[in-house]
Amino acid sequence: MPRVGLNPAAVVAAGAALADEVGFANLTMGLLAEQVGVRTPSLYKHVGGQEDLNRRIAALALNEAADAVGGAIQGYAGRDALAAAARAFRAFVVEHPGRYAATIGMEPSGPDDPLATAGERLLGAFMAVLRGYEIGESDLDHALRMLRSLWHGFATLQAANGFQWSADIDESFEWLIAFADRGLRAL
Numbered sequence: 001m002p003r004v005g006l007n008p009a010a011v012v013a014a015g016a017a018l019a020d021e022v023g024f025a026n027l028t029m030g031l032l033a034e035q036v037g038v039r040t041p042s043l044y045k046h047v048g049g050q051e052d053l054n055r056r057i058a059a060l061a062l063n064e065a066a067d068a069v070g071g072a073i074q075g076y077a078g079r080d081a082l083a084a085a086a087r088a089f090r091a092f093v094v095e096h097p098g099r100y101a102a103t104i105g106m107e108p109s110g111p112d113d114p115l116a117t118a119g120e121r122l123l124g125a126f127m128a129v130l131r132g133y134e135i136g137e138s139d140l141d142h143a144l145r146m147l148r149s150l151w152h153g154f155a156t157l158q159a160a161n162g163f164q165w166s167a168d169i170d171e172s173f174e175w176l177i178a179f180a181d182r183g184l185r186a187l
Contacts, residue, residue, distance in 0.1 A: 006036060006038065006042075006046060007046060008046045008047060008056070010036075010046075011032070011036065011043060011046040011047055011053070012047070012053065012056040012057060012060055013060070014032060014035055014036050015027060015032050015047075015053050015056075015057050016057045016060055016061065016096070016098070016099040016102075018031065018032055018035050018098070019057060019098030019099050019101070019102060020095075020096050020097060020098035020099055021098065022098070023097075023098055023101070024054075024057075024097075024098045024099070024101035024102050025101070027053075027054075027057075027098065028050070029043055029049070029050055029053065032053070054102055054106070055106060055113075055114075055115055056114075057099050057102040058099075058102040058103045058106040058115055058118075059113075059114040059115045059117075059118045060099065060118075061096065061099040061100050061102055061103050061118075062103055062115065062118035062119050062121065062122050063118040063121060064092065064096070064099070065089060065092050065093075065100070065103075065122050066118065066121035066122040066124070066125050068088040068089065068091070068092045069085045069088045069089050069092075069122065069125040069126070070121070070124070070125040070128070071088070072084040072085055072087065072088035073085050073088075073125065073128055073129060076132075077131070077132035078132035078133065078181075079132075079177075079181045081128065081129045081132050082129050082132070082177060082180060082181055082184070083174075083177045083181075085125065085126070085129045085147075085151075086147075086150075086151055086173070086176070086177050086180070087173075087177075089151045089155065090151060090154060090155040090158070090173060092155075093151075093152070093155035093156060093158075093159055094155055094158055094159045097156070097159040097160070100155075100156075100159075123144070126144055126147055126148065127140075127144070129147070130143050130144065130147075130184070133184040133185060133187065134187065135184065135187050136187070139187055143184065143187070146180070146183070147180065150176055150180055154172075154173060154176055
C-alpha cells in the first residue's frame, strides 16, 4: 500500500528539492527514500527507478523554467523582454541548481515525452524574446543557442560560486544583457 500523501508528483517534487540541496549528481533513490520517510523499494510504486526519477525532475525543471521566463516577459518586447527573460532564467538556475542540472544532456525519448513538451515550452519563451528583434529565419537557431549559452553559462557559474573576483555579479549580468541586446539588434 502506498504511503498516504505520497504519489508520483510528490516523489518528483521531493527529489527535485533534494537535488537542489545535495546536487543532482548526488541524488539517489536511497537518499530520497530517507528524505520522504519510506524504504527505498516503496519509491518504485511511484517512479520506475533512478532514470525515471531523473527524467521527471528534468521535465519538472524545464516546465518551471518555462513558467518563470514566460511569466517574466509578459507585456514586454525587445530589450525589455530580453532582460526580463535573462533575469528570470538566471534566478531559476541559481535558486534550483540541482533540478536545473537534471536538464543538461537529458534527451526526450520521443515527441510525446513530457521532457520534449517541457523543452518546447521553454524554447517557446526564448522564441518570444527573439520576436522582438529582426532576426532572419536562418539565424534563429544560432540566436537561440547564443541566448541559452549566455544565460546558462552565467547562471551555472554563479550557482557554483564560480565568480571569485571583486566586480559586482549583478553589474556583470546587466553588462551581458546589454551585450546580447546589441548583438541581436546588429543582425
